[in-house]
Amino acid sequence: MKKNFIILAIDTSCDETSVAVTRDDRVLSNVIASQVEFHKEYGGVYPMLAKRKHQEFIDPAIREALRRGRVAWKDVDAMAVTVGAGLAPALEVGVAKIKELAKKYQKPVISVSHMEAHLLSSFAKNSKGNGPFLKIKPQFPILGLLVSGGHTQLVLMKDFGEYQLLGETLDDAAGEAFDKVAKMLGLGYPGGPIISELAKTGEPKYELPVAMVNSGDLNFSFSGLKTACLYKLQKLGIVADKPAFAKPACRSGRASAGKQFYCDFAASFEKVLIESLMVKLKKAIESYRPRQIVLGGGVINNLPLRQASRKVARKYDLRVFIPHNNKLLTDNAAMVGVCAYYQAKRNDFVKDIEKLDRQPNLNF
Numbered sequence: 001m002k003k004n005f006i007i008l009a010i011d012t013s014c015d016e017t018s019v020a021v022t023r024d025d026r027v028l029s030n031v032i033a034s035q036v037e038f039h040k041e042y043g044g045v046y047p048m049l050a051k052r053k054h055q056e057f058i059d060p061a062i063r064e065a066l067r068r069g070r071v072a073w074k075d076v077d078a079m080a081v082t083v084g085a086g087l088a089p090a091l092e093v094g095v096a097k098i099k100e101l102a103k104k105y106q107k108p109v110i111s112v113s114h115m116e117a118h119l120l121s122s123f124a125k126n127s128k129g130n131g132p133f134l135k136i137k138p139q140f141p142i143l144g145l146l147v148s149g150g151h152t153q154l155v156l157m158k159d160f161g162e163y164q165l166l167g168e169t170l171d172d173a174a175g176e177a178f179d180k181v182a183k184m185l186g187l188g189y190p191g192g193p194i195i196s197e198l199a200k201t202g203e204p205k206y207e208l209p210v211a212m213v214n215s216g217d218l219n220f221s222f223s224g225l226k227t228a229c230l231y232k233l234q235k236l237g238i239v240a241d242k243p244a245f246a247k248p249a250c251r252s253g254r255a256s257a258g259k260q261f262y263c264d265f266a267a268s269f270e271k272v273l274i275e276s277l278m279v280k281l282k283k284a285i286e287s288y289r290p291r292q293i294v295l296g297g298g299v300i301n302n303l304p305l306r307q308a309s310r311k312v313a314r315k316y317d318l319r320v321f322i323p324h325n326n327k328l329l330t331d332n333a334a335m336v337g338v339c340a341y342y343q344a345k346r347n348d349f350v351k352d353i354e355k356l357d358r359q360p361n362l363n364f
Ligand code: KG4
Pocket: 014, 147, 148, 149, 150, 151, 174, 175, 176, 178, 179, 190, 191, 192, 193, 196, 297, 298, 299, 300, 301, 302, 303, 329, 330, 331
């Protein structure tokens, strides 16, 4: 494959319309048009609204990605698109757009798995070539912990293109649990950033169950924790879905006792959720003896989760790699472009563009 391989990548898997331009494993631009504001009133992502917003945002996002990347169509060597996993109506927009562009510009296409892209997000370098795997090279097998609003997975990466799914959530994803518990507390959407902000000044004094500790496998489950939170709140007389206060102001130093309750509850929930993830991370390390660890997905924005992962890894003398930029954690097309670059290296291109289709339930 030629050097300086330029890819235009699209991801419309959920509620971010994202388009990126990459050159080999370097990110030249990563445009993310978030729809969060539009989905807020539904307390979660509303698929048909996501589709309409993707249709509205996609062309401007493509133009902006090319402009920021200082790349013209004639320089683009290939295009990449997320085909799954994701919301079917949302994925459809990216896939249709790639088909249209492939015909118009006669470019080869790479079909990308959203979860593989999350897994490879730590391999993305910035435009100057800096990134997590710079001084230390990848050493396989690498264990990936992917935690987002849609997925919670442990994956063993034996090489680029060689993956083994070790465990995943049997019900809600960890990010979804953050969002639902925030909703119960009347705190708004998305819940992860709000809860983690409140938790910073909270005491984890409420007892909640750490799920699946003795399940014997590497799967996760968060619906029990969610229900336990609901019961606990009911018992404490907190009415679910009713905003108790407008802004998380615990850190302002003017917090009333009421506000402190939210901080303490957030800290209790966050602690238990992280503990559930760490139990399985430890177990995966002991069972599969990886040489390195990578983290990916929007929930990895959570600092106590990063710290806990590093602490676990240190015990086994392992290094943890995290993407060089937070934009690579939440849904974005730069990780899709980098994943596509590694696929292009193994000549993994779409053979018949007419047959390209979305795969909402795709797993690696
Ligand atoms: O990866 P992502 O953008 O979307 C999916 O692919 O699902 O992740 C979004 C999720 C949301 O559930 C959001 O609440 C959560 O990531 N999140 C966080 C934090 N920041 C975002 N969860 C916990 N702590 C955070 N700081």
